Amino acid sequence: MQAGDTVVVKQLNGSPEMNQRLREMGFGEEQRVRVITLQTNLLCQVCNSRLGLSERLAELILVAPAGPGRLGRRLGLAA
Amino acid sequence: MSTATSQRSFLAVLTGNPNCGKTTLFNALTGLRARVGNYAGVTVERKEGALLVSSRDQPVTILDLPGTYSLSPQSLDEQIARDILFQRLPEVAAPDLVLVVIDGSNLQRNLYYATQVIELGYPTFVALNMVDVARANGHEIDDRSLSAALGVPVFPMSASTGEGVKAFADAVKAHAARGTQRVIPREFSELPEDFGREAREIQGELSKLFPHRERLAAAEALLLLSDDQALQAHPDHYPAALQEKVRNARTRLEKSGTDWRSASIEGRYARAAAIEMAVITETGGPEETVSDRIDRVVTHQVWGPLIFVGILLALFVSIFWVAEIPKGWIEWLVGALAGWVSGAMPPGDLNDLLTNGVVAGVGSVVVFLPQICLLFLFISALEDSGYMARAAFLMDRVMSRVGLHGKSFIPMLSSFACAIPGIMATRTIETVQDRLVTILVAPLMSCSARLPVYTVLIAACIGGGAFVKGLTLTGMYLLGIVGALGMAWLFKKTLLKGEPPPLLLELPPYKRPLPSVILRHMWDRSSLFLRRAGTVILGINILLWFLATFPRDEGIGNRFEVERNQRIQAEHPGDTTPEAWAARRAALEGAEGEPGVLLEALRQLDREQAGEELRNSYAGRLGRLVEPVFRPLGFDWKMGIGIVASFAAREVFVSTMSVVYNVGAGDAGDEEGTSGLAERMKTERRADGTAVYTPVTGLTLMVFYVFAMQCVSTVAVVRRETNSWRWPLFQFAYMTALAWVLAFATRWIGIALGGG
Numbered sequence: 001m002q003a004g005d006t007v008v009v010k011q012l013n014g015s016p017e018m019n020q021r022l023r024e025m026g027f028g029e030e031q032r033v034r035v036i037t038l039q040t041n042l043l044c045q046v047c048n049s050r051l052g053l054s055e056r057l058a059e060l061i062l063v064a065p066a067g068p069g070r071l072g073r074r075l076g077l078a079a
Numbered sequence: 080m081s082t083a084t085s086q087r088s089f090l091a092v093l094t095g096n097p098n099c100g101k102t103t104l105f106n107a108l109t110g111l112r113a114r115v116g117n118y119a120g121v122t123v124e125r126k127e128g129a130l131l132v133s134s135r136d137q138p139v140t141i142l143d144l145p146g147t148y149s150l151s152p153q154s155l156d157e158q159i160a161r162d163i164l165f166q167r168l169p170e171v172a173a174p175d176l177v178l179v180v181i182d183g184s185n186l187q188r189n190l191y192y193a194t195q196v197i198e199l200g201y202p203t204f205v206a207l208n209m210v211d212v213a214r215a216n217g218h219e220i221d222d223r224s225l226s227a228a229l230g231v232p233v234f235p236m237s238a239s240t241g242e243g244v245k246a247f248a249d250a251v252k253a254h255a256a257r258g259t260q261r262v263i264p265r266e267f268s269e270l271p272e273d274f275g276r277e278a279r280e281i282q283g284e285l286s287k288l289f290p291h292r293e294r295l296a297a298a299e300a301l302l303l304l305s306d307d308q309a310l311q312a313h314p315d316h317y318p319a320a321l322q323e324k325v326r327n328a329r330t331r332l333e334k335s336g337t338d339w340r341s342a343s344i345e346g347r348y349a350r351a352a353a354i355e356m357a358v359i360t361e362t363g364g365p366e367e368t369v370s371d372r373i374d375r376v377v378t379h380q381v382w383g384p385l386i387f388v389g390i391l392l393a394l395f396v397s398i399f400w401v402a403e404i405p406k407g408w409i410e411w412l413v414g415a416l417a418g419w420v421s422g423a424m425p426p427g428d429l430n431d432l433l434t435n436g437v438v439a440g441v442g443s444v445v446v447f448l449p450q451i452c453l454l455f456l457f458i459s460a461l462e463d464s465g466y467m468a469r470a471a472f473l474m475d476r477v478m479s480r481v482g483l484h485g486k487s488f489i490p491m492l493s494s495f496a497c498a499i500p501g502i503m504a505t506r507t508i509e510t511v512q513d514r515l516v517t518i519l520v521a522p523l524m525s526c527s528a529r530l531p532v533y534t535v536l537i538a539a540c541i542g543g544g545a546f547v548k549g550l551t552l553t554g555m556y557l558l559g560i561v562g563a564l565g566m567a568w569l570f571k572k573t574l575l576k577g578e579p580p581p582l583l584l585e586l587p588p589y590k591r592p593l594p595s596v597i598l599r600h601m602w603d604r605s606s607l608f609l610r611r612a613g614t615v616i617l618g619i620n621i622l623l624w625f626l627a628t629f630p631r632d633e634g635i636g637n638r639f640e641v642e643r644n645q646r647i648q649a650e651h652p653g654d655t656t657p658e659a660w661a662a663r664r665a666a667l668e669g670a671e672g673e674p675g676v677l678l679e680a681l682r683q684l685d686r687e688q689a690g691e692e693l694r695n696s697y698a699g700r701l702g703r704l705v706e707p708v709f710r711p712l713g714f715d716w717k718m719g720i721g722i723v724a725s726f727a728a729r730e731v732f733v734s735t736m737s738v739v740y741n742v743g744a745g746d747a748g749d750e751e752g753t754s755g756l757a758e759r760m761k762t763e764r765r766a767d768g769t770a771v772y773t774p775v776t777g778l779t780l781m782v783f784y785v786f787a788m789q790c791v792s793t794v795a796v797v798r799r800e801t802n803s804w805r806w807p808l809f810q811f812a813y814m815t816a817l818a819w820v821l822a823f824a825t826r827w828i829g830i831a832l833g834g835g
Contacts, residue, residue: 024149039380048185050586052472057581
């Protein structure tokens, strides 16, 4: 995964409150997300707003490349 | 609370996501004449104002709620918004009309919240804001079909340009005039069948329990069922039987495989997405925006921190060099005013009080206004341009090292200006421990009130050019930052353990800050400083003048008068009468060029007399009383007076020292415009003739000021914010102890390195 990629959110593995907030901010399952920067912390475009996520949070979000039939990967740098 | 809405006034509440332009719209509707207060018990800012177009006999009050993403609050701010909409705040009446602001360029997420609010069953207007931005992004929004889909009136507008605001305001006014109307209940979440059934059951219970809030019952039921915290946060509010019912419903849903946590969110998002699809026409594809490009640089691993440091450096450089120019003008004015006052009335106590106590004392603080304005100007510009959120994002790495959240950084940065807005900004921090730690360390960031102290001490004690002076100042700021981070780390390790939630932060799009808005912000905040100079500091100075002047011992004056006259007579044996001595003194003072030996000796006697009188005064006795505490730090009793006085407010140190050293009309003006106080401090000598204000003493004093909690207003705000005396007292104790210990260390390290 690199900056500029569009990915689809597959699974949220945070605490219930964190997941709820992520979903409320648009970061829900099946949402398409554009990755803007991929340094230690992540910057994503979700809907039309920009969300900054720490690495720790990004690790908890599984995504797949936008396109059919791929397995989920972590959003974080480890992906 | 004095701002409670009167019974007659029509109450419209303004609500919406953060960064949707809600505040801009509020300002446009009320014409920047908002009353700002606080909700009882918390320092969440309560902003309300009268609708500009409303008439006297049909007043409309607009209440600006804190921005929130949903009705499931994560922070204190959001909780207030939720409580008002659910009529749980006794001090706020039930809203007559709800105005939901939607960011048209981010329709889906904003619709999520808007539909939640519409379901509450209030008469609702939607302000479809930022249609210009949406258009520029290639989205054309059909407001008529949006209105049809939501079932409420929709008003397209651009609050920042004013487009469409008038029509909106007129509609609000017309609605208020028409009075109450029935609202057709609406539901937007497409719920799984079993979830819907359970929700309806709870709704029925709620209607029975709280008949006065019946129209809210459907929305409340949904929230209780899907939000764990909605139930937990109000255990006394809901009877045990109801809580039990909710829990059983959840268990049943879990058994049937329905995720009660996400079902309603997903259902609502699906609906929001469908509405968005139906009302938006894409006129252009998504492409890389300016914000994308800026963000790629500004949040870059390497460039980001460098840019940030560069911005901070520019800030300090401008505070020191640019602000010097207007500072010189104000100093000149203060000197001229003191001279005029002292010349306009006969000499005596009143004259002395006005020149030394009032003009010189208050003036010595007011001269820092340009620096403080610049500081606030920078911070306002950073906030309004959208950079501040990036800084928080960037600093999350550093902050997480000490166990804090990137969000704690914004309060800390604001504390460079003043700890009070900084502490109030902590309310966006989600966890209690992190919020407390941030409150505890925020006053360690060097605030604008320390700037006058540093400036005077650097001018008086630190030799070398502007570079060395600038470096010393930067060092003091850095010391504050390091101290704050270190203490935060310590507190997170010991007192307030707990991992902060991972950072999730919305970064608003960059925008060019409007000069009028920034200047207004700057002025609002700086004028607070001026007001303080006119009230607290003025009061303290007058009090201090009395303490420093009385009790008066005529004997001291007479003794020195005799000594001076003997000195003159020894040099000029012809002068034998008081008139002749006075004339000689006047002639010497009036002579051009360097003062001669005699004049120097006479002036030295003047100073000794002033010192002796001060020593004998109440202030002097107070100073000597506290001297044992400060002696190990190398401070004399005069500094002791300044330090004790500045526990009211730090900048009082400067005005106190002006009063203590009698820097009045005569001295302030004649030192080619530079600070008269610093020049006077340079001439201060110990009994053995060595300078009092050496570099080591200066540094020790500054270190003390970096760490000491010397601000009554901050203590009061922390008390209000934490709702107890425990934390402000703890904060006061730890900071003051730290200040003393580190100042002590500074002194002995300084002496060991050969300083004096």
